[in-house]
Amino acid sequence: MKPTIIFSSVILLLLCSIFKVQTEDCFCELKNLGQLFPMQKLEEIDRAFTNCIDVLAQEQLTEVDILLDSLHYRLLNLQEDMGRLEKENDDGIYGVISLRIIEIELSEIGDLILKLNSTSHRHRALTGNLAPQVKNLKSELEKLTDYDRMEVVKKHHENKKLKRHLSDCQAELKITPAPNITPAPGNCPFGHLLNVSGPHSYMTTVYGTSYPYGSWGMDPKPAPGKEGWYWLVALTNSNIYANYIRTYSSQSALIASQSAGDVIITSSNPTTNSLIGPGSVMYDNALYYNCYNYPKVCRFDMTTKSIHSVELPGAGYNNKFPYCHLTSCYTYTDIDLLTDESGLWVVYASEANFGNVVLSRLNASITLNILQTWNTSLFKKAISNTFMACGVLYATRYVDKDIEEIFYALDTTTGMERGNLSIRFRKVSGIVQYLNYNPRDHLLYVYNDAYILTYQAVFG
């Protein structure tokens, strides 16, 4: 029964790809397979719990009573949140937050049930009438918790989003696309970064929550025919290393975890064939990353599979100058690659610059030479991440487990630094392992404790 449900969700999403580029037409074949979250079941369970409480009130078993009461309120919350989720606008933040809350609620309810069971075993009085009821409730809730492990709710949500994308796509067809210009660093035709909105999309990777460290995105300068492709590098080896790039041919494929294949990074040189840390970017059909165990940037060509590298003079590596929040540092985040309108950049720190951030612009080609370097006064271990947009370097700090703040900017045209920005955005989880801006879609690509998210950069 279960495999059918999962399979159906996948089929549904694949049918719903939007073939805009190829046909200059919007096409979406959407079938409603009717797999919605079982709200009725939730109401039934809650009713059964209310009965339990009534029975217990007579028996005056306070410990169990409190547990059941607590469960009752949990279920009411869950019902409310499910109801709200159904009504929500998918493009807002609330979709993500509600999904997280519902996941947390389901797992907390599960814990309460376990506690209730162990408590009820201590109270012999419960074994008669109540024990079978508790057992029954537990199995019902288990079914609910396991209900495609929230995948149905998520996919339902994604389908609603795809439907909206379809109407956006139809609207876009009527608009003439803007000419593709490459502005010089700092000279943004669309102004300064004013805000960050979203998340606009979010999901866990194909690896679930097993690997909190990784990087992902879309190539800002894609190879012909690969305009809609996504890439993903999860640090599947100890959360530190990886040696392959997973590719997806569309957003629907990414959502449905239908990979277009893995590209293995191999070379005759063992020092450059694996990548370390979550700082990689894809640019012009090549992956740029911190080469394993060296203060170097590697370039892996996706077509020829050749690897080139460049040393960053004096760069800290292997956890010397990582990103941090207070005393907790994000492992192997010393060397961070970035992309923007003017190409490829790298952020690191050196002892010569007192552990402060050094920014270099790189020639994104096989020569991979350093074009220009800026010494900043920004202590690297005091920031949580960075990105570039329009020749401006932005740095973030951890505010709390829900909020991250862009607080710093360095304009590379004027060399002026400022630390008084306050552009805040909401996270799904505490740590932002990866942050990069894509100049093609103006989205920030984020890896947030195994969740992959995008945010819209708002300029003006």
Ligand SMILES: *[C@@H]1O[C@H](CO)[C@@H](O)[C@H](O)[C@H]1NC(C)=O
């Ligand atoms: C309750 O706990 C007992 C032992 O602690 C276990 O055998 C039983 O399967 C549990 N029942 C449920 C419904 O969890």
Ligand SMILES: *[C@@H]1O[C@H](CO)[C@@H](O)[C@H](O)[C@H]1NC(C)=O
């Ligand atoms: C920035 O975006 C957030 C979320 O979309 C919004 O709540 C906030 O008002 C915006 N701030 C500004 C200054 O526009």
Ligand SMILES: *[C@@H]1O[C@H](CO)[C@@H](O)[C@H](O)[C@H]1NC(C)=O
């Ligand atoms: C950055 O600082 C280092 C160390 O003091 C120095 O050698 C280098 O010339 C500086 N670079 C720039 C662009 O100021």
Ligand SMILES: *[C@@H]1O[C@H](CO)[C@@H](O)[C@H](O)[C@H]1NC(C)=O
């Ligand atoms: C960048 O690399 C290309 C290709 O190797 C080379 O032709 C070009 O001169 C380089 N540009 C600069 C500014 O160094």
Ligand SMILES: *[C@@H]1O[C@H](CO)[C@@H](O)[C@H](O)[C@H]1NC(C)=O
């Ligand atoms: C922020 O700092 C910069 C540079 O220190 C300064 O020019 C600017 O006026 C400051 N802005 C605000 C709003 O304080």
